[in-house]
Amino acid sequence: MVKKLLLFFVLVFGAYPLLAQSKTVTGTVTDATDGSPLPGVNVLVQGTTTGSQTDFDGNYSIEAESGNVLVFSFLGMKTQSVTVGASNTINVSMQEDAEQLGEVVVTALGIKREEKTLTYAQQTVRADELTATRDPNFMNSISGKAAGVEIKKSSSGAGGSTRIVLRGNKSLSGDSSPLFVIDGIPMANNKGGQPGMWGGVDSGDGLSAINPDDIESISILKGSNAAVLYGSQGANGVVVITTKAGKSGKTTVSLNSGYTFEHYLELPDLQFKYGANGNAKESWSTTPGDYQSSYVEEFFQTGHNFNNTVTISGGNDKTTAYFSYGNITASGITPENKYQKNNFTFKQSTKMFNDKVTVTSSVLMALEETKNRLPAGYYLNPLTGLYMFPRQRNFYDFKNNYEVFDNDRNLFAQNWFVVDHHQSNPYWIVNKQPKTDESKRIIGSLSLDYEISEKLKLQVRGNYDYAVKEFEQQHAATSNSTNVHPKGAWDYRKYDDQLVYTDAILSYDTDLSDSFSLNGVLGASYQKTVYGDGVSVGTGTIGLLYPNEFNFQNLPTNVQVSSTYDGSVIKQGAFANLQLGFKEMLFLDLSGRNDWASTLALTGNDSYFYPSVGITGILSEMFTMPEAVSFGKLRASYTQVGNEVPFNRINPQNTIAGNGGVDRNTVKPFLDAKPEIITSLEFGADWRFFQNRLGLDITYYSLTSKDQFIQVPLLQSESEGGYTTKFINAGEITNKGWEITLSATPVQTDDFQWVTAFNFTNNTNEIVDIGPDDDKVINLGSSEGYQSKLVEGGAFNDLYVLKFLRNDQGQILFDAGKPLRTPTTELVGNLDPDWTLGWNNNFSYKRFTLGMQINGKFGGNVFSQTESMLDGAGVSQRTADARDAGGVTVNGVDQTSGAAITTVDAETWFRAIGDRNGVGEAYVYDRTNIRVNQLSLGYNIDVSKLGLPISAASLSFIGNNLFYIYKDAPFDPELAMSTNQNAQGLDNFNLPSTGTYGFNLKVTF
Template identity: 25%
Template sequence: MKKLPICTYRISLYLVFYVLFSPWLTEMVLADTRIKIEVMLRNGAFQSSVKGVVTNKEGEPLMGVTVQVASSKRGTITDLDGSFHIQANPNDSLIFSALGFRAQTVVVSGQKQIHVQLEEDVTQLDEVVLNAGYYTVSEKERTGNIAVIKAAVMEKQPVGNPLAAMQGHLSGVNIVQNTGVPGGSFEIAVRGRNFINGVSDPLFIVDGVPFGSQSLAASRVSSEIIGGGISPLNAINPNDIESIEVLKDADATAIYGSRAANGVVLITTKKGKSGKTRFDAHLSTSLGRASHFLDLMDTQQYLEIRMEGIANDGLADLLENPVFDFFWPDIKSWDNDRYTDWQQELIGGTAYRNNAQLSVSGGSVGTQFLVSGAYQKETTVFPGDANYRKANIHGNVNHRSENERFRMNFSTSYTHEDNRLPGADFTLKAYSLEPNAPAVYDDEGNLNWENNSWDNPLAALEENFEARINTLISNMLISYAIWPNLELKSSMGFTSYRLDTHRAMPSSARNPSLGLTPQNYSNLTTNASQRESWIVEPQLNWRERWNNFSLDMLVGTTFQQETTQQLVIRGRGFPNNELVHNLATAETLEIISDVDSEYRYSAVFGRINLNLSGRYILNLTGRRDGSSRFGPGKQFGNFGAVGLAWVFSEEPIFGESSLLSFGKLRGSYGTTGSDNIGDYRFLDTYTVSGDEYDGTTILEPTGIFNPQFGWESNRKLETAMELGFFKDRLLINTSWYRNRSSNQLVGIPLAATTGFPELRGNFDAVVENSGLEVDLRSVNVRSKGFKWSTNFNLTVPKNKLVAFDGLESSTFSNRYIIGQPLTIVKLYHALGVDTQTGIYQFEDYDGDGNISSSGDLEWVEDLAPKFYGGLGNSLTFGNVTLDVFFQFKKQKAYNTLRFDATPGFKGNVPVELFDRWQQPGDENPIQRASSGFTTVEDLGSYQQRSNAAVSDASFIRLRNISLNYKVPTFDNGLDVNVYLQGQNLWTLTDYTGPDPERPNNTRLPPLRQLTLGLQISF
């Protein structure tokens, strides 16, 4: 056989190789080519510039819309005029999304200009992200109870404290303002009072940093004028807040363990947004007046009652004897035709508040910043030049790396407050000063003492109270994505709260007839307090998704330390009143309080969240806490919760045409705790009394060692249903809860012979809070020229003492009853006025023939609200927006009889006491008049502690109204808003006291305020 040439073999081999391997080679070459093309695409080799504008259906530009390239993580945000600029491939798709609008995807298709109109979405529950503290969750998929108030609502209220902005807006959150004096305190309770003793305040966290809400004010320095304390939350500017979330049930709070028994309040401040640098200026001025005056007696009524009381006591003859004129100067010395409206004179002034704020924000997609500064000055309704000034600066920097693995957020705020007030609240004097009292100044402009016959109320202006407060809050959050689904992060925070107060009381503030001098009376009390805290919280978060199943795991640890110092010193005996502010010139110095304490806290916490098809959700949270506030063997506690949710509207039975657009059943159960009982309470403690014995300083015992001192526990149970109708235009959330607090830390008072004031320990007492909460949101009208939405919330709470072993034999037997709320008061049962004697009558419960506190205080009244809530409506007509919010409460409270029940005493009283008994047979509700100078039977003090002194104090209050006008401008980059706001403008109530929400005759009620403001953005 003839051999073929060698070249023929080679050609044949090549053909076989080509036939067998060419598809693989072709694929390899194509794959390599694709990789190169993808790299080139990522590097922008084939990309072009795409510009455009995003508007709503009315053609108004939308700022802050996220524009993202679907094939990458690259994105941008629209500017003030709705414009955007981004690099994209010809075949890419752009995703446009913004809160409150339906997301829209647009294919570039080689276009250079794209105009997009976004349609409004009523709620978009998937995109409403709630801050749950250590994690975030969409409103649709949350398993816990989280109430939220946004900046848009707070900005419409002329208030200086975040708690004031929250009043009435959140179900399950009851907030009461203690005083109308600027810088005063508030009371807040989330789902009621859980503990017999101790603090009811929730845990406050500002940008991830725990912030102490308890005042460091000393009672001997400031309690009278400031209303029980100075709220540290005054340092947080409401205009700097983006949102406030309140965590209420076990699922939401258990991850905070021992600090969450009373709920958690999360305050998130504003952050910068990418885009052009934006300047925002905010100017406002407010006028404030006392919201209500009491109906008091005029001069003729007052003198008639006074003379009648003197006659009833058999002292008419002494009235004619000049020797006894000093007993009744209001009758014998003062002008009986004179009348002064002391409410108008002492609390009838106008308070002015001026507020200015400027902020700068902006940045790129990777780095955003915000810096804002604000200044506020507020006066009071009192006479004099008292004022409150506050200046604060807030800054935030947010950065993420180009590959989005590294993220950093730093926020800080610093606030300086200077509160200068008179030495006393004039409110009590305004209610009680005689209507014919002399003029406050004589003809020469000096304080008029009218021959030393009265205490001139304006002498309190000679006294001085001042509080200087410096607050620093800073936080840094650093995170790094080790893998796409594994993130390591750490939160680090530091807070410093410094309070310096003093109260100067010169002898010139007292009646000269007392013979007081700077050497024997003038005194100065100072309080220097500081609280510093640092916290570090490393965390590891892992997320994974498999088809319809997702898993989210979080584990972290907490290290926190807090130190508190307080030094209260009183100086006495000054050379003269001009030196009363200089402690170095005092003759004697007395240390009232010297506190130096340290609190250490550590914890390990975790969360596991399982989500199946977006329908079935399981959330597990847990925490193990360690606190230095408990003794050996009792320092650690375990807390945890389970939350379940079924989004049944995702089931196939509910289609697109269903009226029910959203439906969810959820429930939770778990435990939280409390260590908010002060430092070193389990140890033997002593204090320096300030007294001496034979030249030796005396130590007084204040606490007894108790090694069994342990955690308080709070078990929380909740079930809830959330419904949405008409594509979520109507949302209704209903929750039922029951919290049971046990292992109560109670201070049992001890007999004085023991040498100790009380024994604090855990007692087998159980307090239960249960209730129903309803939240409703609706979009009633949504058209091109008119929008109308409504918000409504209702809370029906119930509190009771379930168990307390040995209550009947304890010192608490006169305060609490098993089965009754902790908020009850025990009173005498008033039976009216005896028609023959004209004296108040009361039920003799123990049948011993006498009325006494030991056996006849058996009438029970509950002073807690039966229900409370709020109703708000927002209406927009073109460029005009009107917001109206009403707050309501159903409750009882002490009326004016609590403070005055017997007519005829020296000092003015409400005119209702004029309807008194005068002769046998009269059936008037007020007993006979009395001068108060004799031992004639007078049961007025019993009437003040009877059920007659309690009446209905329900109210509906126009808490806030806001009218905003957006001024049309030719320059699209300029936004101008003019607004008029009112706070506490009108109250519908049958209550006749100073204020139904804070019925206290000794403190100034919250003011009625009207604010005019201007906002400019460019």
């Protein structure tokens, strides 16, 4: 009887779901980051015990009713709830939950730590933030996304380099760039040649070899406190790049394909109303006309950028693999400027010996070719002739016939209206003076991880980074005679850079008791870097044997093919880190590294120890906080580390001159050298409120850099052996500043979310001591009205220019009707901003996403030699306005007679203050600018309705550097003429700033 009753109840209640229209719901759960399937995801019908799990390929099947809510949960992912509707298929894409993961971040040497335990400032930029707008150089995408990071893009066009500085300039004679690290291993980021005020070409940098689609995340370790384990290499901070790896489960194939077009944002304000007097080169006629203007805009073309990456990822619980191929094909906004890059990446990881040993290998190969990057400066720059062309002439006579046949010389010659030291036919330059850069780079690495025990692990890594670079520029006969021989000229360089690195790291992680934890790291490293091993030749004004034959066989006998300036540096280091934790609320961090550097060989000072100590306390764990406080901690750290010792400082060598002779070294060997020492003190606070929907991270830092490498003249008693100068350790620089990040999620509902973040930076630089020089000045270079120099009591990037000579009342002094200028340059400002702000916003509504970034730089100054030259030639709009107004209104006085001067003839005024060696004060502008820097509008496609084997797909509109909200300067202050340390904020016929717009499609199979 009992069995019959049980059978009755089973039948009744078993049929109940059928009466409620139960059905089978199936689908696939994927990782939102890369679209890969997620095995082991729990799927539960809310309010019931009915549940399921995804299989190895991320698939699941569960019985549910229409109106039921399915809850998807997985460790490290945000739990999602989806209501069952009419469809029997529900696919879910899950997002990472940083809070659930304990916010694990990648730190020095690739070591992963919980963010709450760090004693220093660190910020992470995710992969989707790097690739959202498809900038070919991924570092440009970081601008405004992290506090304390200064990024400037080269003005050279497609394939140009990028300048990155963390927390200000720190070295008087060296570089202030951070160390770049891939998967824990240092990489070379050597820059080639850089332009100056008179000319030159940007030769790119090493960062361009990395495919942004291969990057998982970037951790920015801003201070030496965070980077002390890298020793002197990490003195300027470290950018830690973690690349993607294969994932176990179903093999996934992803395509990320983008197209953007590029257009200039603005051109100089030029006049086309007044031409030249007669056959003059300058346009100073006072008779108005209606002259051609369209040729300036026609010179600039629409740039195109095709950016495609295919990735394949998969594996099982023992072996995973990742492969990607990336291609960029781009053309710039100037004729014949082209950029081509092919990336190949393979990464494989295998577990063996009962998962105790993991072997990981990777290979990255990059092939790059760049043609006709635009130079900066006066010479061999097509923009000089384009902008300054006399208005009454017909430009199209020279555009359409940029070369004409010279019967006397039996060759095609440049067609231009004048032989001038800085003007050439723009179309001759881009077609008959071609420049080509080629780079082939391969980075191979191998690591072995051995889990000795649950607490003790050993990692051994090796890396080989090899790059071959080739540069060629041909100058056809009849090019600019100031720089080029009448028979033409040839510049050629081919050299290779190599970096060999290996390290061994032993790590120990344990709980000493219920209250205390210990995490220790002990290791050693070896690194050898070889710079510029190759050949070079440059004929310059010596010329060629026969016109327009550009090869080694056509070199005159007095032109020497010489070895490039090569050298090798070896660094060896031993390092240790100990972190003690108390009840997950108080952490003490001790680090130390000893470096042995070959650059200090022969000095007796080649061994140096660098210590660091830090402490962090999680106040929200120590004390009872108000309900609104989700998390709160304070941190402090102190570090002393040496800066990189520049190569060839200790024992400078003779070099081979271009004519085959020897340039004798005149710098005395520096046999008692010490490394520059940077002492860093940092305090910070990290607070989060309202269940982590509001966050505030504040850091104050103070850096002092001493024992700079300064070159000084020898005393007469020291001038022996032909030496005239020597290096000394002297000088002191300080950088003090604030970094503030305010993040918030103001709105969060089931369908809509708004996440916003502000990154604020202020850095104050001071040159405290310049060394024993009586003048307390180090001249870095000058250029006709502008001077770059370091002055004790001043700051890096102080701006010195010629000014108007004024009396005590501020009136401009005149002589013979012309304004006077100061005999020497004077301080007028600083090229660095007072503070910067990046405002990042991300909105999501159902399947739509919107990302927008606004960047602002406030304060500081910039200088434009372009505007000075345009004024001197009478081609700027302001010179036309002055002619229309009958002259320039001034507040002046004749220095002899004392007579007031209120109006000056336009030509007299602008010839006096403009052109070369003009009054630079008139061409100094406020650097302040605010712009919409990035924009992306995307839609996540519902792939379940496509009936295709696609697991995820998205389509987005993307844009970079879209428009200015405010700007004072007549050019883009954030576009660098050169990415060298002392050439920021300067404009000398720079390429116009550009904006990019386009579309991107991402599909995962």
